Amino acid sequence: MAVEPVNVNEFQELARQVLPKMYYDFYSGGAEDQYTLDENIQAYHRITFRPRVLIDVSRISLSTTILGHHVSAPILIAPTAMHKLAHPEGEVATARAAASCNTIMVLSFGSTCTIEEVASSCDAVRFCQLYIYKRRDLSALVVQRAERNGFKAIVLTVDAPRLGRREADIRNKMVAPQVKNFEGLLPTDVVSDKGSDFQAYAEATLDPSFSWKDIGWLRSITNLPILIKGILTREDAIKAMEVGIAGIIVSNHGARQLDYSPATISVLEEVVHAVQGKVPVLIDGGIRRGTDVFKALALGAQAVLIGRPIIYGLAVKGEYGVRRVTEMLRDELELTMALSGCPSVNDITRSHVMTERDRA
Numbered sequence: 001m002a003v004e005p006v007n008v009n010e011f012q013e014l015a016r017q018v019l020p021k022m023y024y025d026f027y028s029g030g031a032e033d034q035y036t037l038d039e040n041i042q043a044y045h046r047i048t049f050r051p052r053v054l055i056d057v058s059r060i061s062l063s064t065t066i067l068g069h070h071v072s073a074p075i076l077i078a079p080t081a082m083h084k085l086a087h088p089e090g091e092v093a094t095a096r097a098a099a100s101c102n103t104i105m106v107l108s109f110g111s112t113c114t115i116e117e118v119a120s121s122c123d124a125v126r127f128c129q130l131y132i133y134k135r136r137d138l139s140a141l142v143v144q145r146a147e148r149n150g151f152k153a154i155v156l157t158v159d160a161p162r163l164g165r166r167e168a169d170i171r172n173k174m175v176a177p178q179v180k181n182f183e184g185l186l187p188t189d190v191v192s193d194k195g196s197d198f199q200a201y202a203e204a205t206l207d208p209s210f211s212w213k214d215i216g217w218l219r220s221i222t223n224l225p226i227l228i229k230g231i232l233t234r235e236d237a238i239k240a241m242e243v244g245i246a247g248i249i250v251s252n253h254g255a256r257q258l259d260y261s262p263a264t265i266s267v268l269e270e271v272v273h274a275v276q277g278k279v280p281v282l283i284d285g286g287i288r289r290g291t292d293v294f295k296a297l298a299l300g301a302q303a304v305l306i307g308r309p310i311i312y313g314l315a316v317k318g319e320y321g322v323r324r325v326t327e328m329l330r331d332e333l334e335l336t337m338a339l340s341g342c343p344s345v346n347d348i349t350r351s352h353v354m355t356e357r358d359r360a
């Protein structure tokens with residue numbers, strides 16, 4: 001590739017050029033009017049800095065721990081489905097990049113490489129994302145396989161009892177015909193009477209009746225810590241703690257589920273205040289710059305997760321592209337910390353940013 005991207009957004013444009021339109025639209029799109037898709041990014045633009053000066057920033061330390069696991073920077077890889085549509089090596093390439101950047105990858109339930117393939121490809125710390133199948137025994141099997149293969153946590157995604165209405169996929173009649181999910185199933189195996197589209201597959205397999213009272217069942221089948229991904233309110237943050245959750249991910253699924261959900265960064269503080277430091281709070285959605293990562297940390301997140309930019313890096317340059325995206329965000333975060341007077345991530349505080357509410 002002749003053009004060497006200088007920031008994460010430039011990877012998106014290059015990905016658009018190399019991917020078939022159907023797959024690019026699948027990765028980049030959001031639900032319905034895509035209000036939330038835009039807001040996830042715009043809300044970061046409305047937060048400004050209160051930088052401090054004359055602090056020794058000759059050494060900057062980005063490293064931190066997440067659930068006891070050391071990472072080189074508080075920038076993790078979010079679970080996103082079907083990496084083989086972006087690159088033939090799929091999630092194995094993503095996992096190797098995570099390992100070389102010393103960060104954590106959350107493997108999607110819709111992974112196109114098996115749990116075993118990903119586990120044997122490298123020694124990154126991995127978390128396993130989970131949806132609950134109507135066939136609960138199949139979900140239990142996934143948890144057991146994750147545990148057996150050294151995954152360190154389960155990330156239960158709770159914002160998708162049904163799939164959001166992604167109109168680009170409807171328009172394109174999105175299909176992933178040659179790609180098996182990590183159960184080794186083709187969408188057509190499950191929904192042969194409905195066609196092979198992702199939407200029909202999800203609706204045929206996933207259990208919309210799963211509720212708070214069922215978290216006990218999940219806890220009973222695993223010793224792994226469970227994080228809940230998809231919390232946007234203080235009420236649900238409190239409930240999550242009541243059912244014994246080890247961590248919360250503030251997420252609106254990259255704006256692919258309920259349109260007009262708030263930008264995640266705009267509700268982070270509400271959740272952080274409800275949690276009162278009892279469990280770690282992470283966030284994803286719309287993070288495209290090191291400055292965005294800094295803002296999330298200042299508002300109380302312990303780390304961020306990156307979704308689409310990782311896929312764009314993978315599509316453009318495989319494992320190397322994923323590594324570059326992660327490094328770019330890390331380097332930008334390091335510079336932001338230096339220019340804000342924060343030598344370590346623990347030095348980043350609420351007083352380093354100004355939100356719209358502060359200005360009101």
Ligand code: FNR
Pocket residue numbers: 026027028040078079080081108109110129157229251252253254255256284285286287305306307308309
């Ligand atoms: C996702 N996301 C997602 N989440 C999840 O829990 N399981 C999944 O299988 C997927 N799949 C998926 C596919 C694609 C193409 C995208 C873009 C997103 C949501 C993902 O984990 C994360 O919440 C968002 O991607 C974060 O927003 P950004 O970084 O993409 O803006």
